[in-house]
Amino acid sequence: MSTADGGSLAGQLIAARDRAFVGRSAEQALFRSALAGDPGAAPVLYLHGPGGIGKSALLRRFAQEARGAGRPVVEVDGRTVSPTPEGFTAAAAEAVAEPGAVLLVDTFELCQGLEGWLWEQFLPRLPLGAVAVVSGRQAPDPAWVSDPGWADILWVMPLRNLTPEDAQAFLRSRGVAEGAHHTLLSFTGGNPLALALAAAVAVRDCRRTPGPASGRLPNHDVIATLVPRLVGDLPSVEHRTALEICAYAYVTSEALLRALLDDRAPELFAWLRAQPYMESTASGLFPHDVVRETLVADLRWRDPDGFVALHKRLHQYLFEQLRAAPATQILPATGALLHMHRTDGRMAHFHDWRSTGHVYDQPCAAADEARVLELIEEAEGPESAGTARYWLDRQRSAFRVYRSAQTGEIVACSAWLRLTGLEGADADPVVAAAWAHARANEPLRAGEHLALARFTVDPAHYQRPGPATTLTQWRAMGEIFRADRLAWSFVVMRNDGFWDGHLSHFDMLPTDTDPVVGDHSYRLFAHDWRAQPVVPWLAAKTDVALSGTVRPEPEPAAVAGTVPQPTEPTELVVLSRPEFDAAVRDALRALRHPARPADNPLDRSRVVVANGGGLADVLARAVDALLLERGGDKRHRALTTTYLKAAPTQEAAAERLGLPFSTYRRHLTSAVERVSDILWRHELDGEPLTRP
Structure with a gap:
């Protein structure tokens, strides 16, 4: 295309998006009022709603309007920014330095741990005349909404599906014939992402089969059909395979494609990167959540054997990457591998890939010991803290601390003890029980060791699913997967029954002895990795995840403080x-x-x-x-x-x-x-x- 007239592809993109954008008039009015500095206008807007509801599209509209008004625009994306005060400050620094800047923060849910810091420290530094819009899936903490200091300068905007009128305007803007509107509107409920996919299919059908438009859609899972039809005209089988890999992997890099697809990896990665439904981070590419899950569902429905083959190849690659990763990369490498087991209900209920950015993992330094002991005493009592002091003196390198991404404060800790002799048996009742179990069943042989996940402590979520607990489990599994000559691994949890089903499901079976430390009884779970080594164990767990026939057992509702977990995904309502x-x-x-x-x-x-x-x-x-x-x-x-x-x-x-x-x-x-x-x-x- 010629650019002699000043035109460009970027200009065409902006114009096309402008024509396709409909609705959101109330939100736009609030933003324009803030931009103009109208009396009573709120300079800080918080936009929230579920995935696919159109938050990013609305932010792009805000950016266009701000630039049109001659305002400098600073855009920060939670998918690429480090979820720490330093990382966020570096990404948004121009908003503080540039008079009249407009700060637009997208995908804030990936750094939600920074919320308190954002309200207390960063946003107050913005100069008068600046405008800030924060967008994420979660509503803001009510503490800030109710804070009288923010009452006049913060406006919260929950985003909903498009109204029927706006949804019809959307379909017209995409060129969908009127005869197809009723079916598509009934089908999508006004969800912008579903509308976009359905509109693309309807327009393609009309071009291929001219005639009256009926909006007919297949009767099996809607989205699982829409997505492959949207991307169905692929250049080659290799392009289809690359797309399926990208949908199934947590994040896809060119290196991953090279390992699975050999020489065409650079070309295929570049093609993936250009697709409109693809998103990118510093680590690689991934499709939008809805697209990701429906591509996988379609492959599983359309080609079960191909799906199993892809799972096993990708799983083997990620396992090898984890085994070879440097120590600093254990957690992301383990998380990527375990993500492939997310269809196993037990894994999904006790591991949360989305919330892990709320904390970050570090080795325990000498200066951290006092805080570690304080956390353990708060959660488990002085006797447990005294035992932790014993192990800190001997294996401080076994301890990890978890710092809040918001404040940098240590909020949780854990330890992965590596034991080769009877050390600790006379000082730690839990270790004594582990040694007793090993000796009574299959004692260690020369060169072997046992390992024990000890002091899993997060007082805010004590031994319940949470960001630090998830990372603790990832580190334990990563250490097990990478270990040489590991005979036994043990996990100790408070003896309240909450973890019994989960750990037994993964072949960590309770021992006969429940050790007592101070006023608390604990349950010790064990696995002999010689009897069931890592590779066949992972293969068995893979078969469970792939079969789709084993449902998670209900949690023990009779145990105080526990409730049954839902076994199937439920679409939740989002309320202001x-x-x-x-x-x-x-x-x-x-x-x-x-x-x-x-x-x-x-x-x-x-x-x-x-x-x-x-x-x-x-x-x-x-x-x-x-x-x-x-x-x-x-x-x-x-x-x-x-x-x-x-x-x-x-x-x-x-x-x-x-x-x-x-x-x-x-x-x-x-x-x-x-x-x-x-x-x-x-x-x-x-x-x-x-x-x-």
């Missing part, structure tokens, strides 16, 4: 805080009439689905949690009398409680607010609600 508060109030009122059917969005919220007990059960847990708070007994009585004991009127409830009506109303209002706060916190962090 005002919507969430209103739903809580409606749900509490509905408790007065349990026989009356109610449709409450909380039924599809994260806090209810993750707890698995239904909305009424979750409300009861939150109400009971009031008893643990100072003054909570007054709020608890007001709520239970009003809603659970169904007083006919609020006046009657006040009379039952023997309180003046104004005092009763104050207690009830405070109680409802606290229950909503409790549920909102669990909605955001995904932690299960426990009963007092």
